[in-house]
Amino acid sequence: xxxxxxxxxxxxxxxxxxxxxxxxxxxxxxxxxxxxxxxxxxxxxxxxxxxxxxxxxxxxxxxxxxxxxxxxxxxxxxxxxxxxxxxxxxxxxxxxxxxxxxxxxxxxxxxxxxxxxxxxxxxxxxxxxxxxxxxxxxxxxxxxxxxxxxxxxxxxxxxxxxxxxxxxxxxxxxxxxxxxxxxxxxxxxxxxxxxxxxxxxxxxxxxxxxxxxxxxxxxxxxxxxxxxxxxxxxxxxxxxxxxxxxxxxxxxxxxxxxxxxxxxxxxxxxxxxxxxxxxxxxxxxxxxxxxxxxxxxxxxxxxxxxxxxxxxxxxxxxxxxxxxxxxxxxxxxxxxxxxxxxxxxxxxxxxxxxxxxxxxxxxxxxxxxxxxxxxxxxxxxxxxxxxxxxxxxxxxxxxxxxxxxxxxxxxxxxxxxxxxxxxxxxxxxxxxxxxxxxxxxxxxxxxxxxx
Amino acid sequence: xxxxxxxxxxxxxxxxxxxxxxxxxxxxxxxxxxxxxxxxxxxxxxxxxxxxxxxxxxxxxxxxxxxxxxxxxxxxxxxxxxxxxxxxxxxxxxxxxxxxxxxxxxxxxxxxxxxxxxxxxxxxxxxxxxxxxxxxxxxxxxxxxxxxxxxxxxxxxxxxxxxxxxxxxxxxxxxxxxxxxxxxxxxxxxxxxxxxxxxxxxxxxxxxxxxxxxxxxxxxxxxxxxxxxxxxxxxxxxxxxxxxxxxxxxxxxxxxxxxxxxxxxxxxxxxxxxxxxxxxxxxxxxxxxxxxxxxxxxxxxxxxxxxxxxxxxxxxxxxxxxxxxxxxxxxxxxxxxxxxxxxxxxxxxxxxxxxxxxxxxxxxxxxxxxxxxxxxxxxxxxxxxxxxxxxxxxxxxxxxxxxxxxxxxxxxxxxxxxxxxxxxxxxxxxxxxxxxxxxxxxxxxxxxxxxxxxxxxxxxxxxxxxxxxxxxxxxxxxxxxxxxxxxxxxxxxxxxxxxxxxxxxxxxxxxxxxxxxxxxxxxx
Numbered sequence: 007x008x009x010x011x012x013x014x015x016x017x018x019x020x021x022x023x024x025x026x027x028x029x030x031x032x033x034x035x036x037x038x039x040x041x042x043x044x045x046x047x048x049x050x051x052x053x054x055x056x057x058x059x060x061x062x063x064x065x066x067x068x069x070x071x072x073x074x075x076x077x078x079x080x081x082x083x084x085x086x087x088x089x090x091x092x093x094x095x096x097x098x099x100x101x102x103x104x105x106x107x108x109x110x111x112x113x114x115x116x117x118x119x120x121x122x123x124x125x126x127x128x129x130x131x132x133x134x135x136x137x138x139x140x141x142x143x144x145x146x147x148x149x150x151x152x153x154x155x156x157x158x159x160x161x162x163x164x165x166x167x168x169x170x171x172x173x174x175x176x177x178x179x180x181x182x183x184x185x186x187x188x189x190x191x192x193x194x195x196x197x198x199x200x201x202x203x204x205x206x207x208x209x210x211x212x213x214x215x216x217x218x219x220x221x222x223x224x225x226x227x228x229x230x231x232x233x234x235x236x237x238x239x240x241x242x243x244x245x246x247x248x249x250x251x252x253x254x255x256x257x258x259x260x261x262x263x264x265x266x267x268x269x270x271x272x273x274x275x276x277x278x279x280x281x282x283x284x285x286x287x288x289x290x291x292x293x294x295x296x297x298x299x300x301x302x303x304x305x306x307x308x309x310x311x312x313x314x315x316x317x318x319x320x321x322x323x324x325x326x327x328x329x330x331x332x333x334x335x336x337x338x339x340x341x342x343x344x345x346x347x348x349x350x351x352x353x354x355x356x357x358x359x360x361x362x363x364x365x366x367x368x369x370x371x372x373x374x375x376x377x378x379x380x381x382x383x384x385x386x387x388x389x390x391x392x393x394x395x396x397x398x399x400x401x402x403x404x405x406x407x408x409x410x411x412x413x414x415x416x417x418x419x420x421x422x423x424x425x426x427x428x429x430x431x432x433x434x435x436x437x438x439x440x441x442x443x444x445x446x447x448x449x450x451x452x453x454x455x456x457x
Numbered sequence: 458x459x460x461x462x463x464x465x466x467x468x469x470x471x472x473x474x475x476x477x478x479x480x481x482x483x484x485x486x487x488x489x490x491x492x493x494x495x496x497x498x499x500x501x502x503x504x505x506x507x508x509x510x511x512x513x514x515x516x517x518x519x520x521x522x523x524x525x526x527x528x529x530x531x532x533x534x535x536x537x538x539x540x541x542x543x544x545x546x547x548x549x550x551x552x553x554x555x556x557x558x559x560x561x562x563x564x565x566x567x568x569x570x571x572x573x574x575x576x577x578x579x580x581x582x583x584x585x586x587x588x589x590x591x592x593x594x595x596x597x598x599x600x601x602x603x604x605x606x607x608x609x610x611x612x613x614x615x616x617x618x619x620x621x622x623x624x625x626x627x628x629x630x631x632x633x634x635x636x637x638x639x640x641x642x643x644x645x646x647x648x649x650x651x652x653x654x655x656x657x658x659x660x661x662x663x664x665x666x667x668x669x670x671x672x673x674x675x676x677x678x679x680x681x682x683x684x685x686x687x688x689x690x691x692x693x694x695x696x697x698x699x700x701x702x703x704x705x706x707x708x709x710x711x712x713x714x715x716x717x718x719x720x721x722x723x724x725x726x727x728x729x730x731x732x733x734x735x736x737x738x739x740x741x742x743x744x745x746x747x748x749x750x751x752x753x754x755x756x757x758x759x760x761x762x763x764x765x766x767x768x769x770x771x772x773x774x775x776x777x778x779x780x781x782x783x784x785x786x787x788x789x790x791x792x793x794x795x796x797x798x799x800x801x802x803x804x805x806x807x808x809x810x811x812x813x814x815x816x817x818x819x820x821x822x823x824x825x826x827x828x829x830x831x832x833x834x835x836x837x838x839x840x841x842x843x844x845x846x847x848x849x850x851x852x853x854x855x856x857x858x859x860x861x862x863x864x865x866x867x868x869x870x871x872x873x874x875x876x877x878x879x880x881x882x883x884x885x886x887x888x889x890x891x892x893x894x895x896x897x898x899x900x901x902x903x904x905x906x907x908x909x910x911x912x913x914x915x916x917x918x919x920x921x922x923x924x925x926x927x928x929x930x931x932x933x934x935x936x937x938x939x940x941x942x943x944x945x946x947x948x949x950x951x952x953x954x955x956x957x958x959x960x961x962x963x964x965x966x967x968x969x970x971x972x973x974x975x976x977x978x979x980x981x
Contacts, residue, residue: 007833009564011919012840020843020920024850024864029839032846032864035677035705036737042835046606046735051830054568061824064599065577067592069585078582081811088505090533092574094540095760102549102565104557104896105762109959110952111891114547115761118540121494124969128527134968140618140764143811151662171811174795178780178807182629182663226520257520270811279573280593281583281812282618283764295966301762306962309947309955312483318962324621324658325902329667334658337619341760348540351494354530357503359522360510366517367510374513388518409586417584424796439507 007051069414071278075445075452077372079392079436080222080417081142081169081248082281083273085361086440091275091348095341105301105337109316110308115340116315119303122347129253129350130267131260132289137301137317138338138346139286142270143175146216146246148299148333149266149288150176153214153242154185155297155332161211166190167200167221169248170422176216186211192423194385194394194432197225201232208239214266218246219259222422223434224389226256233263242266250274250287251438252390254362266290275349276342285342295319299333361439365391369437372446379454385432392436394419398457401433407456413448488953491542495970498529504536527972546953547761548896554918554926558868558899558911559653559701561731561753563841568828569756569821578820583812587792593816594790600823601784604749604770607834609740612776615768615783616814620728621655623748623767624695626809628659630746630771630778631693631722633806637778640720643692649678651702651903653726656695665692672905676702676860676870680711687719697726698742699733699866701903702859703845703911713743722746722774730754731915732842732867735835745772751815755822766818781808840916841867844923848912851927855934859906867915873908881937883908885945888956892949893929 012020017029026032033041052060071084078084095101099114106112106119119137126135139145150162162180164173164187173189180187188207193200204215215236219227233243245259247269259267269287276284290298296319304318324331353361369391373384376395386393397404401418408415419432437446461467483490515521531539548555555562573579581590601613614630617623628646635643646660649670657667670686673679678696694716698706706712716723725739725747731754739747751757751766759765771779782794783805792813793799829837842865849869853862857874873883887897887910899911914923936944949955 007829007836009566009828010833010836010840010916011922012843012916013920016920017840017843020847024843024846026846026864029843032842032866033705033733033736034864035707036733037707037710037742040710040737040741042736042738045831045835046738048603048606048831048834049827051833052827054828057568057572057824057827060827061572061578061596061820062575064592064596065572065575067595068577068581069589070576070580071582072576072580076582078585080584082583084580084582088533090504090537094537094544096570097541097544098551099544099547099549100540100761101570101758102551102555102562103547103761104555104560104562104759108548108887108891108897109957110888110949110954111546111548111896112761113953114543114545117491117493117543117546120968120970124495125528127969138763140622141810141812144618144622144809169811170795171808174781174808175810178629178809179625179663181807182632184664226518228518228520253522254526255522256517257522258526261522261524277579277817278582279579280581280590280816282810282815283766283817285764295968302966302968304962305967306958308957312954314954314957316957316959316962318959318966318968321963323654325654327658328654329657329661331654331658331661334621334625334655334662335619336621336653336655337763337765339764340762341758342764344540344761348536350528351498351531351539352504352533352536353528354498354503355500355526355528357505357507357530358526358528360503360507361505363510364507366515367513370513370516371511373516386516388520389516406586406588409589414582414585414589421584421794424794 075413075448077416077435077437077449078414080434081171081270082278083249083436083438084278084440085273085438087275087277087349088352090352091345094348095345100344101341106317109314113314116303118344118347120305120315122343123303125347125350126287126289130269130287130289131258132267133292134295135289136298137303138343139288139300140339141282141284141286142248142268143172145268145286145288146172147176147179149244149268150180150214150216152266152297152299153244156242156294157213157240159211159213161186161213163204163207163212163215164189165200165204165217166192167197167223168216168218168246169222172246194223197221201227205232205235208236208241212239212241214242214244216244216246218248220249220252220390220392223394224386224392226388226390229259229262229264244268249390251362251365254358255366256390271346275345283339283342285339285346297332300335301338364439368441369393372437372449375446375450379450381457382453391438392434395433395435396431397433399431401431404456405433408452411452411455413452415449487545489542491539493970494529494531494539498531500527500529502530502532504531504533553894554922555896556898556912556914557896558913559728561913561915563756563915564917565756565758566825569824572824573817573820578816591790594784594792596823597819598784598786598790600819603826604768607734608747608770609738610770611773612771612779613768614771614779616780616809617767617769618810618815619765620748620750620767621659622809623769624655624659626780627724627746627748627769628663629806630775631724632663633778634775635692637804643690645691647686647691647694649696651700651905652695652697653701653728656726660695676704677706680708680715683712684715687715691719691721693722693724695724695726697728699729703865703868703870705866709742728753729866732838734838735831736838745775751818751822756825757818757821764815764818766815777802777804778806781805782813837916844914844916844918845869847923848914848927852930855931868911868913870906871910872906876937879937879940880942881945883910885948886933886937888948889933889945892951
């Protein structure tokens with residue numbers, strides 16, 4: 007077996023040194039009859055070539071985003087990742103290192119985490135950011151728990167246009183922790199009404215309101231008024247962003263008064279990966295720092311006075327605090343954080359703004375083209391790179407028909423709200439820098455032929 | 458001095474002391490000091506060429522971002538050099554022996570990276586029509602089959618994103634099962650003192666009360682202590698097996714029986730599964746739920762602290778509560794999400810995260826399993842245990858073992874009794890290992906052992922590698938006993954940084970770069 011360096015002579019010698027006759031003597035604590043006699047019922051070892059053939063055949067059963075005109079979004083986006091990013095994250099010293107608990111030999115990881123935290127704070131318009139969460143949705147659930155700790159209240163109000171997977175993730179942990187969640191109904195047509203409903207739902211028990219912008223239908227929200235309203239009631243505003251590239255074009259939640267910002271960072275540096283691994287961005291106001299979940303990297307000096315970085319404020323964390331920790335999380339999304347920070351460093355402010363402008367322009371172009379398609383309506387007044395359209399009939403069937411014509415058109419709303427009949431004819435359509443004029447023409451043609 | 462024909466010296470010449478030769482830059486040859494991107498990047502520079510956007514009517518409302526963001530940009534060669542230099546300040550498995558106990562730092566095969574990057578796996582969207590991702594669902598289902606077979610458990614929740622997330626899923630399944638039986642009053646979770654900190658944190662997160670169970674002098678939990686703690690309000694026990702002292706819990710079957718007789722559930726922390734893959738199955742031992750760290754046992758890269766993946770296998774008693782989404786094989790593969798058609802008895806307790814779990818880790822773990830096969834995985838566990846015992850046997854005359862001279866599983870645990878009166882602490886010993894070119898072992902964990910040193914070599918080490926490691930530790934140990942305190946107290950001397958001031962970092966947290974104030978203002 008190519009990964010195992012010991013020879014059978016080595017094994018014999020080593021057993022002799024240990025002073026046992028057979029390797030099973032080392033498993034003497036396993037209760038009688040519970041030590042397996044033979045191998046489990048799985049196939050035998052395979053060479054590299056055989057594994058490649060096998061897995062290659064399975065991969066070929068899928069249609070990948072680069073093969074076809076591709077417009078699927080709703081929380082994960084197809085963007086171009088520079089070759090430099092994937093090369094660098096595969097460097098052994100990054101790929102095969104552990105959590106930087108020995109900072110003297112982990113300054114590489116620690117310095118990029120410090121840079122990452124700064125980039126995330128700038129991007130979200132906040133004062134501090136942590137070293138990342140598993141993804142945007144789990145970050146959102148952690149943000150709600152954090153708001154409960156800060157306000158000592160245990161009720162969250164979730165905007166109707168929050169991504170349903172985020173709502174479910176928050177709802178699951180809240181239900182288990184016996185906290186109260188008020189989830190409002192989605193409203194793709196009148197996005198402003200959603201925020202009004204959130205404002206009306208705030209009461210003296212409310213610890214936080216959770217609002218996504220661009221929302222799951224793509225609408226942009228000015229959060230200034232709702233932030234003020236929430237804060238006056240002693241609650242926090244948690245802003246959720248599922249498309250990080252939007253922050254290169256749209257006013258950041260921090261500038262609009264958010265207390266906590268959580269975002270899915272996948273769009274910058276990380277591939278689609280069928281939903282994971284991704285990277286959750288988590289930023290907050292400085293005054294809430296001690297209640298933040300997750301790892302934090304901080305600056306310090308070494309014994310010779312040289313600048314260096316360490317994990318810090320770990321007294322919030324589970325390995326010290328155990329059942330009193332701010333969260334049970336003991337990891338971040340290290341390598342995806344690295345991908346994010348490399349891509350962001352390559353882009354810089356100029357590149358990010360241009361990338362965002364191209365995304366927006368491409369989406370506007372598609373919206374304009376759809377205005378000429380009979381019986382199809384673009385529902386949004388505002389959007390960044392994704393919007394909702396209404397089609398005649400069952401949207402899921404339309405998407406399926408378009409897939410047969412070689413266009414992956416978007417996410418039928420019924421995939422996310424299976425029981426909401428009012429949304430059965432809605433499709434979420436995303437458009438990024440990867441989409442060409444030809445792709446958009448193909449979209450329009452396939453849509454016309456599928457309704 | 459000898460010269461070649463052009464007068465170039467070819468011999469080493471007079472050797473001076475390296476420390477006497479300070480450099481102008483502060484660099485030490487290949488070890489190059491690197492500034493922060495904010496100190497040399499420029500907002501107008503970009504390393505990505507993007508075509509001009511079309512001219513369109515903006516749909517941003519009035520929400521276009523007007524203020525400068527401040528993000529610095531780097532041209533591609535600058536970025537390449539920045540991150541390569543940073544990487545050279547890191548120690549990875551590929552650098553050297555990385556005996557971090559409880560973390561299973563085994564070889565990360567690059568075949569796995571290659572497989573995860575096949576466009577059919579890496580470039581597919583979680584919400585594409587299910588008809589276009591049949592291969593992805595097949596892969597998840599195949600990996601699920603492997604995990605169930607290796608653990609002897611009938612069900613698995615694939616979506617948790619890390620070990621602690623898997624724990625959370627497992628404990629949520631237990632809570633859901635109790636509530637379904639009208640047993641919601643059971644609030645107590647028993648956790649041994651030696652457990653990972655995530656165990657009590659997870660239980661507390663969803664409203665359980667944590668009660669400690671002692672470990673006995675032999676390093677294991679005794680069924681008598683568990684029985685003494687069992688009351689009608691006990692929901693579950695969270696037990697790590699093999700445990701964090703590196704020992705297989707020999708009364709585990711009796712403990713499981715006592716737990717079940719009490720109407721409670723048995724959560725097993727699977728962090729140390731690498732010791733027993735193909736040797737013993739948690740399902741045969743009475744376990745109800747166990748998370749599997751794909752990044753430990755099945756070699757997906759640790760990546761400097763993530764991403765991980767933590768599928769949790771479930772017993773018959775918990776199988777009905779597997780959260781959304783899950784894969785079903787009928788006429789083709791389908792994905793059961795919220796609102797999807799459930800079969801009789803299925804009661805998903807909710808959702809752990811957006812989408813379907815860590816697909817990128819699934820592909821890597823499956824590539825590992827296919828490569829090893831049933832025979833190779835068994836051999837890997839045997840080698841991991843053999844290597845740990847070889848280290849234990851080779852050091853036990855110099856370093857003290859807290860639980861006597863008994864075989865360990867895949868990690869050997871020493872305490873600091875042998876360092877008494879030497880002036881050297883576990884931390885100092887660990888830092889001196891850095892100078893010798895090793896990553897330190899896990900230290901001060903488990904908490905129940907004073908000055909703990911937990912050494913897990915994994916199966917990836919050769920005999921020669923182990924022998925040099927043992928010789929090094931013996932040399933260090935004898936040096937400590939001789940009172941050569943300097944070698945330890947000031948260590949590391951040769952790493953990119955000397956010891957870092959963690960107190961200062963926590964007392965005045967600097968968590969982001971900020972623009973230095975102009976000198977004139979700062980002086981006021």
